[in-house]
Amino acid sequence: MITFRQRIRTAAVALVTVTALAACGGTTGSSANGTIEYWLWDSAQQPGYQKCADAFAKANPGLKIHISQYGWDAYWSKLTAGFIADTAPDVFTDHLSKFAQYVDLKVLRPLDDLGPTSDIKDGDYQQGLAELWKGQDGKRYGAPKDWDTIAIFYDAAALKAGGVDPAELQNLTWNPQDGGTFEKLVAHLTIDEKGVRGDQPGFDKTHVKTHGLASEGSGGGGWGQTQWSAFAGSAGWQATDKNPWGTKFNLDQPALQDTLSWYFGLVQKGYMPSYEEIGGASAIGTDKQIQSGTAALGLSGSWMISSFTKLTDSAGKKLDIGLAPTPIGPSGKRASMFNGLADSVTTLSKQPENAAKWVAFLSGAECQNIIGQSGVVFPARPAGTQLAIAFNKSERKLDVTPFTRQVVDKTTFLFPVTTNAADIAALMAPRFDAVYIGSSPISSLTKLNTQLDDLFKVAQ
């Protein structure tokens, strides 16, 4: 805060300096010497993609891939700095919540204009995945690499201690009035410091040792993907008037507000940890909450399978983790958000055709089968998905049907893709935090909805 020679300076100075420094820091930018720079954020996926890179280099003499991995937060700021300072990679792993903004900033190359990726077919991938990556101009900006859905991860030991048959979890229901069999289960799995369960008389909701349901925060920054999206979806709610490229929002609808009223109400009942308990802004994930015994079960995404199956107790013994589908809601159906990643080519790439070759390879059958066999994520191609299912069954003794069934039964809904995504997240996150904490009523989301709608009136 106090520097040795403190001067009055504007933040503009700081901003420009930061940019300049970021520019100096990067030496991994795009170059034209046959090495293609590729970025991803998930360290668990790096070994699999390294195998793809090796196969690619073998098939394309003279080309090689250099993979850089940065954690989620650093990834996006480094990428931004890279776009400004011309140190961005040739190809990077893209996310649906970010790509619209990059299209607007004109830093992504349309894949249709590049030879190797011009013939990507929507039909080669799980239904609906490829279409998500087309901009409002109809051009394709990302080649699908994987997909994910949401399911319940549970601690088998906690179920056993509570005398719950895991089979019961396969057909849970919920509703916004009394929470259905889902809330009954969560209440039963909640245990206070004296050992009294949440559904027993004398339960002390202010001193809870194990919560029935884990919490990943308010979900305001990502449409409640691993928080409330499965509940709101099974109540028949959609975030926007159309998806992708919606411009009207539905946060004012009773379907959502009733769902959230019930969902965040679980905190008051002691069944779900509060904002303070999970560590506020630096919240710990569902996996760590189950590992530490803070929670018995929780909703999380299929990309977390390998993290969950590696969990150990304090003695170093592997935890027995099970999977169950999201509960059936008032609509009579289950629901899960359906999201996926893709690879994009930057306009800064000095070898776009080579970069496109790599993207075509990443989205091709050979690489996606390699990824499927690594079992970290579900590849976008159906054949790759089958390999991942088989890997989980044979290597992890884990039945991943709760994730895949949502796709087969067509009970998924897509991650809301809109322009102004960064502004939407910046407006939503604090307001949802306030609802989670309990400092604002659910009805405050109606005002938030007007603010979101207004974003599109100004921008368009």
Next chain:
Amino acid sequence: MVTTTSIRSAKSGRARNGPRDDTRLALLFILPALIGFGVFLVWPTLRGIYLSFTKFNLLTPPQFNGLDNYVRMVQDPVFWNALKVTLYYVILNIGLQTVLALVIAVMMQRLTQRTWLRGIVLTPFLVSNVVAAMVFLWILDYQLGIGNTILAAVGVDRIPFLSSSSWVIPTIAFINVWRHVGYTALLIFAGLQTIPETVYEAGRIDGASEVRMFRSITVPLLRPILSLVLIITVVGSFQVFDTVAIATRGGPVDSSRVLQFYIYDVAFGRFQFGYASAMSVALLAVLVVVTFLQYRLTRAETSDLA
């Protein structure tokens, strides 16, 4: 006092070497600093002010949009809240820090002058802001932090230091006091060294107590130094950023969204560099006013010693 000495030395210099024009040599020595000043301060400030009248996303050329950013700023409740939160932080941070630093400095001067003690007082300043924030984030964690474990062990309820809206700003202010109090104390200590010992001697002969001497000798004679230290620390305090970025990211809700963090978020998170520049200009204006007032009110330019 300072002026007379320099005139005297200049005079004696001229007497020895005869008249000589040092302007060129002086310019040569000043040049590197001048270039740095121009490139890193003057130009970015001017460009920042220009950008505040534009719509700019950093990747496409800025578009002039007049006063739009300023109109939006005046109507933006998050901006006003950020200003309020920042002020609250500055008051807590500077208030506590200055009082503590003064006490430490006076103790260092009046009780013991050991160098290693001065070294210890300065140690937290050697820790980077980011590291300090990380360490306190862990210490103060609601579930796992040693701070809350101790509280729980002595039978007090756990305190959500960084995740409750009423605790968060006092906690961040405390973390930064911990880091900066030693440095501030050292600055004040340096000021104390300029007060002649003879004044204290006279006080002792008149039978004044330590407290009385503190009130009637130390504080008045320290005023110019103290006001300078205040100006420096207040300006720095207004720019609080790293502790917030690491520990809370502005939360819970908006209760630790200080102005610098909001500016950063708007610029680098949302690519609205025009609006971010406008808020930076507003911060600059606030700092100019605050510094001017401080300078005038504390009469920092005059000393009672002369």
